Amino acid sequence: MKSVIWWIRRDLRLQNNPALHAALQIKLPVIPLFILDPKLLENPPSQRQVFLFNALHSLQNDIANLGNALIIRKGNPLQVLHQLFQETEIETIFAEEDYSPYALQRDQLVQQAFPLHLIVGLTIHHPQQVLKSDGTPYTVFTPFSKNWKLFPKNRIYTSKPDHLPTTPMPLSSLELPESTPLTSFPASEKEANLRLHSFLNAPIFQYATGRNMLDQEGTSTLSPYLRFGLISIQTVYQGALNALQTAQTTEEKKGVETWINELIWREFYISILYHFPNVLKEAFYAHRRHIPWHNNASELKAWQQGLTGYPIVDACMRQLNQTGWMHNRGRMIVASFLTKDFLHNWQEGERYFMQKLVDGDPAANNGGWQWTAGVGTDAAPYFRIFNPILQSKKFDSQGVFIRKWLPELKDVPKAYLYEPWTMPADVQEQSHCIIGKDYPQPIVDRSIVKDRVMNAFQVSQ
């Protein structure tokens, strides 16, 4: 008897899974397969990889509860599939389509050798679908989002199947190494659904303002779960549409709409990477590819470690280092700081974020960095420079966030918290925080920043 492979890549879930749904339609035994591709594995493992392994463990349990077994194999996907096709009779392979340059190339090679059916599911719309009237891709967000909203949504909603027909012959599977759970992001499909629910329950209605507050839990924190598909974007989007129906005030409606916009930003950057894969190597705009960056190695290091002397920057970086996640407002602040205040090449920041972020996704991460640096699609103008002091006063108005991540500033009075270098010597002593010893002097003199950025960007034109 033949079987069907459900090749799992970025869709580690049972509920509302279009690829699994398609595989079940065939009415043959299903082989749930995950391939550990050495090209995508890191040593030592990043927090993202730990999250992935945790999620695989969880999926393994969920699949076992359906009377089937998740098969994990290690190696080049072509070779792994070749081996499987020799071990057992396989009718076809179903997988959710992935649009990163590496995934596209990999799947193209697999398709030349095997019957691989790619199903749309990573995004609501295929990147080929939302195009300008002349057939070329959008490079500006607003018209993209308008058009995106016009397209009818293909809604395949499938609840968790209650049975997964299994092959009569057991297939061998790799034992996953034990990995400790990430405290901030327990990796299971159930957790993803819980997070969506609690977000839709209240925070989404204040999202328009709440999303900016560093000291509040105003965001969904779904990004790692969407990154690996522990929840479906369709489920998430439908939840938001339902919230839109129940929104009472215009403010609440605005909150929901703002969040939906963020989901569209996600698809916008996936689309940009799909149509312009070169953005992973260079700035989207040719005239922004030769900026004379300052690129100081010790400044980069201070930024990475959260030791720049600017509290909000350091707090955000330490949140990233410790949890593998950073608030979106924080990402903008620290990215602006690296690329503008330090005038450091955005690609170095992009790389560091990819190393550290549990939700690190090449499309969104690249898009965000090019946006902040002012070198990419629909980018912030290059002269838009975030003032870390103003930003922290605005979005961490009580200083709760700074104190949480910078224990050395715990006792610093609020009046000096945002600019600790202004503390008189006696106050430094009283608050057990000697500037230059317990907490660094600010590394860059912000009064030179704007001129330096303006010069660098003008030279590059």
Add this chain to the structure above:
DNA sequence: TGAAATGTTGGGGCG
């Protein structure tokens, strides 16, 4: 999904 500089307006104090 800036920030700072510059411009405009309007209310109140005051001679």
Add this chain to the structure above:
DNA sequence: ACGCCCCAACATTTC
């Protein structure tokens, strides 16, 4: 009553 100045609040411009 009126003009003048000051200045905060808001709007516009500039990078």
